[in-house]
Every structure is written in structure tokens, then in C-alpha cells.
Amino acid sequence: xxxxxxxxxxxxxxxxxxxxxxxxxxxxxxxxxxxxxxxxxxxxxxxxxxxxxxxxxxxxxxxxxxxxxxxxxxxxxxxxxxxxxxxxxxxxxxxxxxxxxxxxxxxxxxxxxxxxxxxxxxxxxxxxxxxxxxxxxxxxxxxxxxxxxxxxxxxxxxxxxxxxxxxxxxxxxxxxxxxxxxxxxxxxxxxxxxxxxxxxxxxxxxxxxxxxxxxxxxxxxxxxxxxxxxxxxxxxxxxxxxxxxxxxxxxxxxxxxxxxxxxxxxxxxxxxxxxxxxxxxxxxxxxxxxxxxxxxxxxxxxxxxxxxxxxxxxxxxxxxxxxxxxxxxxxxxxxxxxxxxxxxxxxxxxxxxx
Numbered sequence: 001x002x003x004x005x006x007x008x009x010x011x012x013x014x015x016x017x018x019x020x021x022x023x024x025x026x027x028x029x030x031x032x033x034x035x036x037x038x039x040x041x042x043x044x045x046x047x048x049x050x051x052x053x054x055x056x057x058x059x060x061x062x063x064x065x066x067x068x069x070x071x072x073x074x075x076x077x078x079x080x081x082x083x084x085x086x087x088x089x090x091x092x093x094x095x096x097x098x099x100x101x102x103x104x105x106x107x108x109x110x111x112x113x114x115x116x117x118x119x120x121x122x123x124x125x126x127x128x129x130x131x132x133x134x135x136x137x138x139x140x141x142x143x144x145x146x147x148x149x150x151x152x153x154x155x156x157x158x159x160x161x162x163x164x165x166x167x168x169x170x171x172x173x174x175x176x177x178x179x180x181x182x183x184x185x186x187x188x189x190x191x192x193x194x195x196x197x198x199x200x201x202x203x204x205x206x207x208x209x210x211x212x213x214x215x216x217x218x219x220x221x222x223x224x225x226x227x228x229x230x231x232x233x234x235x236x237x238x239x240x241x242x243x244x245x246x247x248x249x250x251x252x253x254x255x256x257x258x259x260x261x262x263x264x265x266x267x268x269x270x271x272x273x274x275x276x277x278x279x280x281x282x283x284x285x286x287x288x289x290x291x292x293x294x295x296x297x298x299x300x301x302x303x304x305x306x307x308x309x310x311x312x313x314x315x316x317x318x319x320x321x322x323x324x325x326x327x328x329x330x331x332x333x334x335x336x337x338x339x340x341x342x343x344x345x346x347x348x349x350x351x352x353x354x
Contacts, residue, residue, distance in 0.1 A: 029292040029301060036291075036304035040088070043312050047084050048076055050319065083206050085214040086273055087311040087328075089221050090206075091280060093270040095288070095306025096228050096299050098281030100263040103235050104256055107169055108343060111282035112147075112267035115172020118281075119179035120150020121271035122202055126183050129198045130190040139201070140216060140272035147268030150179060155260060204275035205327025206314050213273045220269035225303070228262050232299050235259060277310065277329050279336020284309055286343070 048060045053075055055063075062068040063076035098111040112118050124146020128134040134142065154175050158168040183202065187195045234255045237244065246252055267281065287309075288301035313335075314328040 026292065026294065029294060029298065032288075032291045033301055033304055036301065036308055040304060040308050040311065043308065043315060044084055044088075047311065047315050048080050051075075051080070052323075078210075082211045082214050083209050083314070084311060086209040086217060087206050087314050088307040089214065089217045090270040090274045090277065091284070091306035091308070091310030092225070092303035093217060093221055093266040093306075094277065094281040094310075095284035095302040096225060097263040097266040097270070098306075099285035099288070099299055099302040100228060100235065100259050101281075102285055103239055104259060105166070105168055106239070107166065108286055109282070110169050110172075111279075111285075112263065113276065113278055113281055114176065115169055116154055116174075116176035116179055117147050117151050117172075117264055117267045118271050118276045119176045119183065120153075121147035121268045122276045123150070123179050123183055123186075125201060125272070125275075126186050126198045129201065130186050130194050133194065136212065140213075140269075143272035144265075144268045147264055147271060150175060151260065151264040155257075200327075201275050203327040204271075204277035204329030204332070206274055206310075207325050207327055209274065217269050217273040220265065224262050224265050224269075228259075228266070228299055231255065231259055231262070275327075275329060278333040279340065280306055280309055280332050282343075283336055283339045 045057060045060070049055045049057060053071075055072055055075065059068060059072045060076055063072045064081075066073075068076065094112070097117075101110040101112065101115070102108055104110070121143040124142040124144070125139045127146070128139050128142035132138065154168065154172045157175070158171045160167065183198075187198050190198060234250050237250050238252055238255060270277070284306035285298070285302040288298050288305040291305075292298050292301050294301075310328065310332070313331045317326045317328055317331050
């Protein structure tokens, strides 16, 4: 998209003025966000009311308010709700992480699982599993450290008078394959029980997730998501180009570094909580952009889309393959792979048309 076209897209919407402030509201984006929120609530209700032990909506509401009986309280508050909350937070975190990277690079292929951040988090977790036989908290900490360290390596290797999107993606893909090979090597050197645990964790999913997982990713999201929204306006300006952003008072390189750090933090914590869920960070921002018709990052629509895709996918694998407990990462990997094929074909056809 040319700079004038990006500028026209950036000013789309209605200006709302009050006595002290004025701001622009993209009406279509608001409608899409409300619709996504309504669908997310619907998926949440279905998740909480259906399963091996079916409950009614009033029974779920009573359990949420602390007025249910012992059985419904256990089913809702101990088994289903923590899994649902973890899925919502992980989906939102991965989607926002992907939206930031795609906006910074100007490339729809940029996402934390494609350019190595998620694989680095997996390496950190597998090291803890194989070498220390660590607890869930230790595995999560290892995933965060691995993701941050890998992102630092990618950033340093991609830095050459600044970080350009195409260079970041190419180096990130290379680092991702190195991390993937290292993960496989670690699994081959592990004991049978550790290898099984590491391989199961690598699939990515919400099986067995409890409040301890939701609390960790929730605390990180409470800090990082507002920071992402705070930098959202600068992100929109940077999409017009570094020179334009600099002319409008944005320090491009510092802003890019801060946004990459936020993206890495969200991806690392999400991976620590649910394992490396594939392709969600790639697809959710793109689907949100198509629905809103926006050329910008659209962090709020992306977050709602990511939460919807992960929770709906988890609900589908739970109900379609019951009583087997398949990880949702299998579903996102299969569907995300098809989406990636379509995206590559679409980008190739658009390139030929130019």
C-alpha cells in the first residue's frame, strides 16, 4: 500500500469531540469488536455448560456467583473455567503479539511462531523438562527465558542501521529452524518419560490447565496489553514509514524495540501457559484486519479474534473427539497450515499482478 493510501486508511472513521478531548472512532471496527465479543461470550457459555456433565446456564451463573451446589462449583470453577480463561488470555496474547510484528514488518508472514520466538520459548521449556525435571512453574519460567533470549539473538542479527521487516523475517526463520533442530536433539537425548512429556508439551494445548496458568498469563497480559495499546498510535504512524513517523515526533527505532519487547513478552508468557500453539498469531490478526477493513494493526479486534479462535478450537476438539482429550494445537496447526498455503498463494498472485 502506498503512503497516501495508508494515510487515507489511517483517518477513516468518525471524530468524537468532548469538552476536553477529541478522538476518532472507526465505526466498522467497533461493530466487528462487539460481534466478536458476543461470539466469544457464546462460546464461553457453551464451554461451561456442555461436556460429560451438562449444566444449565442458571446453574453456571450460580456457580460463578458462589451460590451453586458442590458438584456444579467443582465442574465450573475447578475444571472448565480455568481452562476457558487460560484459552481466552493465551489467544489474545498470541494474536496481539502477531499483530505487532506484522505491522512493524509490513509482512503478513511475520508472527512469533514463524520467526523463532515461540520455538525459542519451547527450547527453554524443554531444557527445564529434560535437564531439571522441573515443575510447571519452572517450565513456564524456562519458556519465558528461552523466548526472550531467542528474540534478542534475532534482533541483534537483524540489526543493521535499524531493523528492517524483511531482514527480521528471514533471520527469524533461520533461527526458528535452528531452535527446532535443537528441540528435537534434546528430546532424543532425554529419558523416555521426559521425552514423552516434552513432546506432549510441544504440541500446545489447554488440557489440564488450571488457575495457576491463568494467573500467570493474566498478570502478564494486565501489564503488556495496556502497553501495546499505548504504543498503538505510534505503531499506526510507523506503518507510514520511518521518515514520516520521525517527522511526526516518533523515535522509530526505540518504539520498534519497545514493541518487539512487548510482542516477545506476550508470546513467551502465552507459550509458557499453553505450549507452542501453532499459527494462531499468524492468522488471527489477518482475519481481524479483513473483517474491520483496516490497514492498521487493530490490536483490540486481533485480541478478540485470537481469543475466539483458540477457545472455539478447543471446544471443537473437546466435543468432536470426546472422550479423547486432543490438544487444541493439533487443530490450530492443521487449519493454520491451510491458511498459510492460501496466504502464500494470495501474496504470490498479488505480486504477479503488480
